[in-house]
Amino acid sequence: MSGHGTGSTLAVQTDTRPENAMHFLKDRGFAIPSSEVTPRDVYEGRRHLLKLLAMGAAGATLSAWAARVALAQSTTARPNKLAALPGSHSSVGGTMEKLTPYQDVTTYNNFYEFGTDKSDPGRNAHTLKTRPWTIAVEGEVKKPKVYDIDELIKLAPMEERIYRLRCVEGWSMVVPWVGYSMSELIKRVEPTGQAKYVEFVTLADPKTMPYVGSRVLEWPYVEGLRMDEAMHPLALLTFGLYGEILPNQNGAPVRAVLPWKYGFKSGKSIVKIRFVEKEPRTSWVKANSGEYGFYSNVNPKVDHPRWSQATERRIGEDGIFQKKRPTLMFNGYESQVGQLYAGMDLAKYF
Amino acid sequence: MSAVLKPGASTIVSARSPARAKPALLHPVAKPLLFMLCVLPFVWLFYGAFANTLGANPAEALIRSTGDWTLRFLCITLAVTPLRQWTKQPSLARFRRMLGLFAFLYVVLHFLSYAWLDMGFDLATIAHDIPKRPFALVGFTAFVLMIPLAVTSFNRAIKALGAKRWKALHKLVYATVLLGLLHFFWMKAAKNNFGEVAIYAVVIAFLLGWRIQQRLRSA
Numbered sequence: 001m002s003g004h005g006t007g008s009t010l011a012v013q014t015d016t017r018p019e020n021a022m023h024f025l026k027d028r029g030f031a032i033p034s035s036e037v038t039p040r041d042v043y044e045g046r047r048h049l050l051k052l053l054a055m056g057a058a059g060a061t062l063s064a065w066a067a068r069v070a071l072a073q074s075t076t077a078r079p080n081k082l083a084a085l086p087g088s089h090s091s092v093g094g095t096m097e098k099l100t101p102y103q104d105v106t107t108y109n110n111f112y113e114f115g116t117d118k119s120d121p122g123r124n125a126h127t128l129k130t131r132p133w134t135i136a137v138e139g140e141v142k143k144p145k146v147y148d149i150d151e152l153i154k155l156a157p158m159e160e161r162i163y164r165l166r167c168v169e170g171w172s173m174v175v176p177w178v179g180y181s182m183s184e185l186i187k188r189v190e191p192t193g194q195a196k197y198v199e200f201v202t203l204a205d206p207k208t209m210p211y212v213g214s215r216v217l218e219w220p221y222v223e224g225l226r227m228d229e230a231m232h233p234l235a236l237l238t239f240g241l242y243g244e245i246l247p248n249q250n251g252a253p254v255r256a257v258l259p260w261k262y263g264f265k266s267g268k269s270i271v272k273i274r275f276v277e278k279e280p281r282t283s284w285v286k287a288n289s290g291e292y293g294f295y296s297n298v299n300p301k302v303d304h305p306r307w308s309q310a311t312e313r314r315i316g317e318d319g320i321f322q323k324k325r326p327t328l329m330f331n332g333y334e335s336q337v338g339q340l341y342a343g344m345d346l347a348k349y350f
Numbered sequence: 351m352s353a354v355l356k357p358g359a360s361t362i363v364s365a366r367s368p369a370r371a372k373p374a375l376l377h378p379v380a381k382p383l384l385f386m387l388c389v390l391p392f393v394w395l396f397y398g399a400f401a402n403t404l405g406a407n408p409a410e411a412l413i414r415s416t417g418d419w420t421l422r423f424l425c426i427t428l429a430v431t432p433l434r435q436w437t438k439q440p441s442l443a444r445f446r447r448m449l450g451l452f453a454f455l456y457v458v459l460h461f462l463s464y465a466w467l468d469m470g471f472d473l474a475t476i477a478h479d480i481p482k483r484p485f486a487l488v489g490f491t492a493f494v495l496m497i498p499l500a501v502t503s504f505n506r507a508i509k510a511l512g513a514k515r516w517k518a519l520h521k522l523v524y525a526t527v528l529l530g531l532l533h534f535f536w537m538k539a540a541k542n543n544f545g546e547v548a549i550y551a552v553v554i555a556f557l558l559g560w561r562i563q564q565r566l567r568s569a
Contacts, residue, residue, distance in 0.1 A: 108407060116541045171407055171410075215542060216541055306536070307483065313407065313409060320408045320412070324468070
């Protein structure tokens with residue numbers, strides 16, 4: 001149960017009953033044809049068989065069914081580096097794409113509190129202390145509360161969600177996150193009518209984060225969402241990846257994951273969640289409002305002022321000489337989140 | 351450890367020093383040695399690209415390192431003349447052309463890796479991409495300005511142009527290095543990360559400032 005590295009043993013109650021996993025099967029969001037699936041021999045034989053079935057041996061209906069069952073039943077192979085954090089497999093936003101190797105997911109990070117080079121966080125974040133850790137939920141809510149991290153972990157059943165992650169810099173990954181929908185927490189604290197936005201404040205501790213003193217950004221790193229965005233089932237309050245607790249460099253002990261937005265919207269190592277009436281002034285908007293907007297939805301049609309957003313390079317998978325792949329609208333989650341932005345000029349609200 | 355020193359050993363040492371030592375710079379292996387040194391980053395990147403040792407995003411690593419090396423070689427090339435004067439080693443000049451051509455090699459690799467790895471050699475996309483982004487346009491201009499310098503680097507070109515015109519033409523290197531620095535600055539501005547840019551800026555300001563000072567003194 002407990003891995004190397006962290007002394008903490010996490011006793012997480014997870015509900016793996018299939019009927020619970022089935023709640024999420026309505027929302028599929030397969031933007032990628034199942035023909036792109038690469039089978040992984042690490043999976044148990046049953047899943048492999050179902051996957052093969054899904055790859056087209058059977059008819060379209062049967063293959064879709066098989067793919068969903070395969071997703072609902074399988075667990076990702078653990079790297080055995082940190083304490084286990086299993087989650088029942090959820091198909092919310094589920095993709096059948098090949099997972100980005102754990103090695104790449106944990107050594108290629110943007111986490112400026114530990115350095116601006118993408119290899120810095122993996123080297124420097126070991127100084128972060130994730131226990132004790134509290135998350136203050138406050139502002140326009142009827143039941144404000146300071147949660148202990150271990151209490152927050154038990155708040156709702158853990159799910160494994162395989163999401164695409166698209167960085168604003170033009171690269172992407174596929175990561176099996178572990179967490180639950182943010183809405184689970186939001187419902188419990190009962191936001192008032194004044195709560196129009198959610199603000200995420202992350203840790204800024206100069207003692208454990210060597211680059212917090214740097215002038216790269218204003219600290220603490222602040223991110224935000226509109227209430228309806230935060231309530232969307234895809235918005236994940238995330239505690240783990242690859243079936244284990246989050247490595248420090250990936251935002252331990254708790255972070256946001258918003259797969260239809262550029263990666264920087266997903267704040268890491270969260271210490272405060274505030275419900276507010278006005279649109280939060282996020283760190284990147286403060287640093288450069290001409291280049292980074294509050295919404296920052298993945299959009300291949302709206303370029304960054306200094307580079308195109310039409311294509312992306314998939315880390316660990318696309319060979320060095322391979323052409324970059326096209327970026328999908330809302331990172332491929334348009335059918336789920338498109339209605340949140342109906343009627344909005346996305347070039348203006350970028 | 352009892353040393354078995356021959357009685358004549360000390361005289362050999364003393365006999366060598368007073369004579370005007372033939373500078374190592376003129377040694378026939380000096381140039382090949384420098385060549386090997388300059389080609390090392392290329393070998394390392396080439397190997398890394400195929401052995402997959404350039405990290406999670408090898409394309410980005412390749413594009414960035416070739417850019418870094420271009421700027422480094424431009425600085426090294428521009429440092430030859432000041433160094434030659436301070437150290438009173440006129441023979442340093444024989445390495446300048448090679449160093450300049452290595453700057454050109456790395457800028458060609460830089461442009462090619464961008465055109466290939468980022469743009470898939472799609473000329474229409476490249477033609478659309480460069481003018482749209484000031485940062486890319488500045489870098490591309492710096493690259494274009496280096497082409498006439500590389501093309502006129504051999505002895506016959508110098509003779510054909512005449513030393514005066516050749517010298518005038520090669521003043522383009524000053525524009526190139528400044529545009530290269532601006533390109534790098536703009537790239538790093540994304541993360542408000544100017545530490546490395548500041549180091550290059552100081553070095554380049556020094557190298558160009560020294561030339562201005564020389565000019566003022568001789569005027």
